[in-house]
Amino acid sequence: MPAGGLDLASNDYLGLSRERSVVQAAVRAARTHGAGAGASRVVTGTHPLLPALEADLARYTGRRAALVFSSGFTANQGLLGALGGRGALLVLDEHAHASLIDGARLSRAEVRTAAHGDLDAIEATLREHRDRNGPRARAAVVVESVYSVLGDAARLAEAARRCAEHGALLVVDEAHTLAAVPGGSAVRAAGLHGAGHVVVTATLSKALGAQGGVVLFGGLGAAAWRDHLLNTARTFLFDTALAPPAAGAARRALALADERRIGRLAANAELAHRLLAAHPVTAGRVERGDGAIHSLQMRSPAGAVRTAEALRAQGIAVGCFRPPSVPDGIARLRITVHADHGRRRLTRAVATVAQCIDREDP
Ligand SMILES: Cc1ncc(COP(=O)(O)O)c(C=O)c1O
Structure with a gap:
């Protein structure tokens, strides 16, 4: 990074x-x-x-x-x-x-x-x-x-x-x-x-x-x-x-690795899901994870790659998983939050993710 x-x-x-x-x-x-x-x-x-x-x-x-x-x-x-x-x-x-x-x-x-x-x-x-x-x-x-x-x-x-x-x-x-x-x-x-x-x-x-x-x-x-x-x-x-x-x-x-740090991780996971579920571009695509990972279904593997690259160019690294390494054949971006992500940066990053998806994988 x-x-x-x-x-x-x-x-x-x-x-x-x-x-x-x-x-x-x-x-x-x-x-x-x-x-x-x-x-x-x-x-x-x-x-x-x-x-x-x-x-x-x-x-x-x-x-x-x-x-x-x-x-x-x-x-x-x-x-x-x-x-x-x-x-x-x-x-x-x-x-x-x-x-x-x-x-x-x-x-x-x-x-x-x-x-x-x-x-x-x-x-x-x-x-x-x-x-x-x-x-x-x-x-x-x-x-x-x-x-x-x-x-x-x-x-x-x-x-x-x-x-x-x-x-x-x-x-x-x-x-x-x-x-x-x-x-x-x-x-x-x-x-x-x-x-x-x-x-x-x-x-x-x-x-x-x-x-x-x-x-x-x-x-x-x-x-x-x-x-x-x-x-x-x-x-x-x-x-x-x-x-x-x-x-x-x-x-x-x-x-x-105490409850305070783990609690911050859970709070960030909750925040990221709330933001992704509320944004019109990501609302229909987000799959809520039970831990720190949320997945976003993409329309095509090429769109997933383009979106991940566009995000990387803006300093945001996301996971990009696509066939044949996904069991159900659906390409996904994976958003993994960390305990030390600040709320403001996380909020801004989710908005950027939505913007890039809208442009690269509409
Ligand atoms: C579910 C699961 N098991 C095992 C491993 C392998 O762990 P390690 O990276 O320490 O070899 C991973 C890592 O990617 C994993 O996600």
Whole structure:
């Protein structure tokens, strides 16, 4: 972003990637522990910041055990690979992130996709799997707490209830909600942090403004699950550990990701939606997200690209998603608010967005 521009595109939800003490923590970590981890965690890569970060993350989310990976992508791949194998079933919501899809594909499990948000379809697949393979057949359902495609939330409590009924695990990717929703975690807000059959993954590269990924376990079996992952996840065993500066920055960011900052993010998300829903150009196009992301449907992929370029020329970055990387074939601009966006700048930016859409994608 040019200086003075407005970032409505990145996932730095709380504005922590450039926060002074977060940057200082990264520098301190590099000075003390080095710029890189130097090896996989099972060799010499487990520097002291990693167990400390895992303890911080478990405490923050109300979970019992955490295992940190080099990214959210590798956390998802490692987890699904470790849950798979012959005879297992993985059921993914069709809006699941590429890292979850790739992880499922590599897992050697049977992989099924359910229509977006369709818990009945998921349940039918679980039932059929058990009927076919017996009551002890392994299965996991994979959802995102807030989906990156439309910014809508999964019905976590209901999904967890149905999974428990069918003896399945529920994997929840909290990439877009860790440190970005009241209470710091959607799974915690749904009262599921103590549930042993709910496994959480998250990235440290969005609201925490750093880099890295984590898998979080709850319930009595949490430590055993962590051990299983530690011994079987290929992206844990065969990947260089998270670098010290990222770990140091994430720890400091966690300490700052409090209800005050998260509240400002929610207030800005509310304001942006109100403005977009009130403007004649955007009113019919806006899809309200449950988090900090609102999407605007565009008439054509070319119009979406032209609008995003016109906005960039005016110093406003927005996300631009178009076929083939959107599951439903509709091109969209994605507006992502941050906690540190001022009301006046946000109001002006929304007016500019509407003006550019009117001109480039009428
Ligand atoms: C839902 C979801 N899961 C996982 C990831 C991957 O996280 P990371 O960027 O840390 O690899 C992303 C990031 O784009 C995401 O949106």
